[in-house]
Amino acid sequence: MRSPLARFLVRRIVTALLLAVGITLVTFVLTNLVPGDPVAANLGQRALGDPAIVAQWRADHGLDRPLPQQYLMHLGGLLHGDLGTSQQSHRPVLDDLAESVPATLELAGAAIVVSLILGVAFGVIAALRRDRLPDHVLRVVSLVGISVPTFWLALVAFYVFFFRLQITPGSGRIDPGMTPPPHFTGLYTVDSLLSGRWDAFASAVGHLAAPALVLALYTIGLLTRFTRSAVLEVLGQDYVRAARAKGLPRRVVLFRYVLRPALVPVITVAGLAFGSLLSGTVLVEAVFAWPGVGQYAYKSATTLDLPAVMGVGLVVGVVYLVINLVVDVLYGVVDPRVRVS
Amino acid sequence: MSAALTIEGLRVSIGGREVLHGVDLTLEAGRVHGLAGESGSGKTMTGLAVLGLLPHGSESSGRIEFGGRDLLRTPERELDAVRGAKIAMVFQDPSTSLHPMLTVGRQLTEHMRHHLGLGRREARERATGLLAKVRIPGPEEALKRYPHQFSGGMRQRIAIAVALACEPEVLIADEPTTALDVTVQAGILRLLRGLCDDLGLAVLLVTHDLGVMSAVADEVSVMKDGLVVETGARGQVLREPRHPYTRSLLDALPVPPGENSP
Numbered sequence: 302m303r304s305p306l307a308r309f310l311v312r313r314i315v316t317a318l319l320l321a322v323g324i325t326l327v328t329f330v331l332t333n334l335v336p337g338d339p340v341a342a343n344l345g346q347r348a349l350g351d352p353a354i355v356a357q358w359r360a361d362h363g364l365d366r367p368l369p370q371q372y373l374m375h376l377g378g379l380l381h382g383d384l385g386t387s388q389q390s391h392r393p394v395l396d397d398l399a400e401s402v403p404a405t406l407e408l409a410g411a412a413i414v415v416s417l418i419l420g421v422a423f424g425v426i427a428a429l430r431r432d433r434l435p436d437h438v439l440r441v442v443s444l445v446g447i448s449v450p451t452f453w454l455a456l457v458a459f460y461v462f463f464f465r466l467q468i469t470p471g472s473g474r475i476d477p478g479m480t481p482p483p484h485f486t487g488l489y490t491v492d493s494l495l496s497g498r499w500d501a502f503a504s505a506v507g508h509l510a511a512p513a514l515v516l517a518l519y520t521i522g523l524l525t526r527f528t529r530s531a532v533l534e535v536l537g538q539d540y541v542r543a544a545r546a547k548g549l550p551r552r553v554v555l556f557r558y559v560l561r562p563a564l565v566p567v568i569t570v571a572g573l574a575f576g577s578l579l580s581g582t583v584l585v586e587a588v589f590a591w592p593g594v595g596q597y598a599y600k601s602a603t604t605l606d607l608p609a610v611m612g613v614g615l616v617v618g619v620v621y622l623v624i625n626l627v628v629d630v631l632y633g634v635v636d637p638r639v640r641v642s
Numbered sequence: 643m644s645a646a647l648t649i650e651g652l653r654v655s656i657g658g659r660e661v662l663h664g665v666d667l668t669l670e671a672g673r674v675h676g677l678a679g680e681s682g683s684g685k686t687m688t689g690l691a692v693l694g695l696l697p698h699g700s701e702s703s704g705r706i707e708f709g710g711r712d713l714l715r716t717p718e719r720e721l722d723a724v725r726g727a728k729i730a731m732v733f734q735d736p737s738t739s740l741h742p743m744l745t746v747g748r749q750l751t752e753h754m755r756h757h758l759g760l761g762r763r764e765a766r767e768r769a770t771g772l773l774a775k776v777r778i779p780g781p782e783e784a785l786k787r788y789p790h791q792f793s794g795g796m797r798q799r800i801a802i803a804v805a806l807a808c809e810p811e812v813l814i815a816d817e818p819t820t821a822l823d824v825t826v827q828a829g830i831l832r833l834l835r836g837l838c839d840d841l842g843l844a845v846l847l848v849t850h851d852l853g854v855m856s857a858v859a860d861e862v863s864v865m866k867d868g869l870v871v872e873t874g875a876r877g878q879v880l881r882e883p884r885h886p887y888t889r890s891l892l893d894a895l896p897v898p899p900g901e902n903s904p
Contacts, residue, residue, distance in 0.1 A: 557744070
């Protein structure tokens with residue numbers, strides 16, 4: 302049983318690495334296809350008037366060379382961990398990302414964990430209490446979650462819970478007067494726990510709660526729906542009736558016989574949902590002034606900061622790859638037919 | 643011969659519509675009782691009612707007597723101690739009745755451990771013996787494999803092994819050969835017949851196939867529209883049917899029964 306799983310893993314990882322190279326090519330080409338001149342976006346009015354300065358700037362940023370060569374330079378840099386220098390912040394893109402990526406991962410990670418727990422639980426309860434009150438209530442909740450636009454929800458949540466009720470802290474990742482915890486992972490909640498800073502932990506969790514819940518509502522709705530229909534389908538299967546005919550306790554039938562096959566479609570949807578959740582962070586980060594990748598991407602795109610845009614593209618692409626890898630591996634873990642065939 | 647299980651006046655309605663109108667059946671230890679009839683006549687519902695596994699929203703009345711009590715009036719929790727342990731069931735299609743994601747060993751041992759309180763080792767040893775009994779080659783290895791790695795006939799043998807694991811007194815086999823190739827049907831029927839003789843099982847063999855019936859059943863009951871219209875010894879029912887419906891079923895066969903029976 303071990304070795305087929307290991308082979309399956311190796312195959313998936315090799316594919317993922319090849320895809321990663323593909324991502325660098327796509328981000329590079331797309332970024333260069335953008336109609337817009339980074340020179341115009343970055344140099345002032347007077348500097349633009351001087352051809353010598355413009356040429357100098359282009360040469361400094363390697364823009365005077367042919368595209369294939371630029372791509373190879375870009376790839377070479379990537380191998381050394383060099384994602385170029387942001388034209389806006391004048392700092393290495395890698396350093397900028399090292400600050401913003403953990404912030405977004407913390408937000409999106411918290412949201413996906415909450416959605417998985419609540420979405421799957423709601424879906425199972427709705428299926429088991431089909432057509433009764435809990436089912437009706439949960440179906441309405443899930444419909445609302447799916448239908449309400451995230452940016453609107455973010456604004457309303459911010460207004461109601463912070464401005465009116467004052468039960469959530471304001472914007473940012475931590476209270477303004479508080480020093481962030483020492484850097485281990487870049488995730489404030491984890492870092493403050495690791496360093497035993499309980500005050501920072503409480504503050505970080507408080508700041509995380511509202512944006513993460515706002516972000517999670519859509520995925521909760523989605524996962525509730527898919528889990529409900531997946532569980533209902535499995536409940537009608539012969540093998541569930543066969544398990545009951547064996548006199549197995551209800552608990553065993555539910556967890557061993559029903560949930561496991563029902564999780565297969567749920568894993569697929571959860572992977573996709575994580576993607577939509579990442580794009581949702583752009584708006585939520587803007588409303589809650591969360592210093593994450595979404596905000597960084599927005600700023601870089603509007604100023605045509607190409608190295609930064611490519612950096613963000615690469616990070617998002619790699620995150621998608623990792624999610625897909627995890628999803629594929631989970632298929633293999635849950636369903637033996639995937640790995641033994 | 644004593645009655646292992648007696649069904650008296652069993653009525654079942656699903657969603658307000660009555661599908662069984664008072665079914666009487668008696669199963670005896672060491673005998674195969676064939677239950678024939680067209681689809682929708684209530685054969686499967688009769689089998690499911692015995693285990694209390696009728697579909698959601700169905701109501702039943704009458705008596706199903708087993709081991710000195712009425713199964714229809716037994717609480718769910720106590721019924722779980724009967725299901726799989728005293729009364730077991732084999733379903734029509736082994737490709738859907740075995741869980742695709744659990745090993746054969748797991749599906750063969752979990753209820754043994756639950757009902758009989760066996761340890762892991764004991765249960766595995768017994769499972770190996772069971773697989774050998776239903777003639778699965780390499781039973782030791784087979785325990786580690788998954789259902790999709792076996793052929794249809796093999797899967798049904800495994801499902802039968804699962805049903806027999808806790809040494810039940812009654813086995814309900816719901817169309818156990820219908821989903822299988824004709825070539826493997828005979829093997830499964832011989833297996834059932836042999837187990838019935840060796841273990842003293844009372845078998846209820848539900849089938850719409852009178853050929854299957856004539857091959858293995860000791861008694862035959864014929865159902866039509868939720869009622870048993872005729873019951874009797876195999877030879878009597880199949881050679882001298884009294885009910886016109888039985889006669890029409892027999893007339894529909896290409897070869898008269900009895901001429902191809904063992």
